[in-house]
Amino acid sequence: MSLLSVRCKLIPDASTAEKLTRTVNQFANACNYTLQVARRDNLWNKFALQRAVYRELRERFGLSANLAVRAIARVGKRKGHKVGGFKATSVDYDQRILSVNLDTEVVSLSTVDGRVKVPMQIAGYQRHLLRTAKSIQGGQLVRGRDSWYVHLWCEYDDPPAMTPNGFLGVDLGIVNIATDSDGETYSGSHLNSVRHRHRRLRRKLQKKGTKGAKRRLKKLSGKEARFSNHTNHALSKRIVAKAQRTGRGIAIEDLGGIRDRVRLRRPQRAALHSWAFFDLGQKLRYKAERAGVVLVQVDPRNTSRTCPACGHCEKLNRVSQAQFVCRSCGLVGHADHFAAVNIAVRGWAAVNRPYLGEAESAIRHNPVPGSPRL
Incomplete structure (x- = not known):
């Protein structure tokens, strides 16, 4: 139920x-x-x-x-x-x-x-x-x-959960709200520009401090909440529909306590605290249940530092926010995409522990077709 x-x-x-x-x-x-x-x-x-x-x-x-x-x-x-x-x-x-x-x-x-x-x-x-x-x-x-x-x-009544033939890994982030293991990004310049505009206006109104500014802040808060809610609904609906269409489960990061756990620069801190990651996870969960799609949460540690091809994990693999270069095998690609592939591997492992070796080998053999190597 x-x-x-x-x-x-x-x-x-x-x-x-x-x-x-x-x-x-x-x-x-x-x-x-x-x-x-x-x-x-x-x-x-x-x-x-x-x-x-x-x-x-x-x-x-x-x-x-x-x-x-x-x-x-x-x-x-x-x-x-x-x-x-x-x-x-x-x-x-x-x-x-x-x-x-x-x-x-x-x-x-x-x-x-x-x-x-x-x-x-x-x-x-x-x-x-x-x-x-x-x-x-x-x-x-x-x-x-x-x-x-x-x-x-x-x-x-919950529909019968289908047996997944794989997992769609979903990496949640700040620059891109979500990126899946197929390489699709669920965010864009419009989304980020709205978030930045709200943050700038909020800072300006808080500094002013007048009654009119406080009324405007209250109105802005409701507008921002509605925007966040709508965006999370749209993202979760697209992700669940994709997993259902392809017969896969969904693997997401367990982001409990992320605000206390990560260390970020001030601009990133503001973005992290302004977005409802927990709400997005909740919407993914209930939509997956209603669609009969298996959803699992996995440990997020080192997903963005691990090579999806050879498994080498090193901090220096993450060259920048967007770029990943493996120091062992030379695989080059988008860091959020590779993190989502690693999340998919861990999602499969969570429900198929006896077959982890086969699953990991199958995914790592061709994790990101077309990705260049140094």
């Missing part, structure tokens, strides 16, 4: 919007009160925390039984967070306090003022996802700047 969040826009009237606003505000207040109790008493067990605050949430904040339980569950996920609280932006729902009628395109939600029915605006793709879902497990009410949305958590 896999879960997919489907976002639909809500069209509440003025009275309903007020009820939704009160619910979002009270839910956030309840979460912050629960978080205060959990930190004070070091009480993070869900059931113990529920015994401590459940009645107070019902009486003080006017939440229904299920909304109180959802608030407690949200706080339980904050264990270890020593600072920060909850903003009044969303409310979690389960199946008992949220229901959807696709024929009339109406969602029924529990609020602090009782149950309300809100019309939804559903596009064709969203309607297809909702109708093909096995069930709707719940959702999240989200308050935007000038609008309301509901994110519905849909459950799907």
Whole structure:
């Protein structure tokens, strides 16, 4: 089983919007009160925390039984967070306090003022996802700047995973967001120019510091987030479609903790911190699951310093950001491409350990056709 969040826009009237606003505000207040109790008493067990605050949430904040339980569950996920609280932006729902009628395109939600029915605006793709879902497990009410949305958590049966006849390695980077083991680059001058323009404008507005500049920064933040989200969706869709079409699995780097692990120059640092690599990995994962494509994560160490032909690993192999020259066999090529080939080898090894020698030999025999040698 896999879960997919489907976002639909809500069209509440003025009275309903007020009820939704009160619910979002009270839910956030309840979460912050629960978080205060959990930190004070070091009480993070869900059931113990529920015994401590459940009645107070019902009486003080006017939440229904299920909304109180959802608030407690949200706080339980904050264990270890020593600072920060909850903003009044969303409310979690389960199946008992949220229901959807696709024929009339109406969602029924529990609020602090009782149950309300809100019309939804559903596009064709969203309607297809909702109708093909096995069930709707719940959702999240989200308050935007000038609008309301509901994110519905849909459950799907996973298609049978195909047996891959190889792996498409994907190297994630800064100059090029992604490069695969076939040599295709998923980034270009337009993408990088947008990122640099946003960074320059953000620096200028932060230095100015006026109220107008802060408003502009907030607007820019939303625009940049939407751009990043759209780009990651488009990249992940192309990569998964290519792997599915060619009968291969997908191998990507395990980039957990990359921001703390790598040492970069200041311009590269800014680019690294401004791009949602984790989000791209998540989109690749769920799209691969829905397509029946095997996806594995591999150790990224030395993938860009190892020769895909002879296996020689040396720091000096990486002549520059883009160029790779093997100091042993003389193979010359694009460093990101060669890194993706190495990732493909490791992906195959992860699912075919007994046959690693055969797999590695097969790939390294002709890793990058046409690549010159010194």
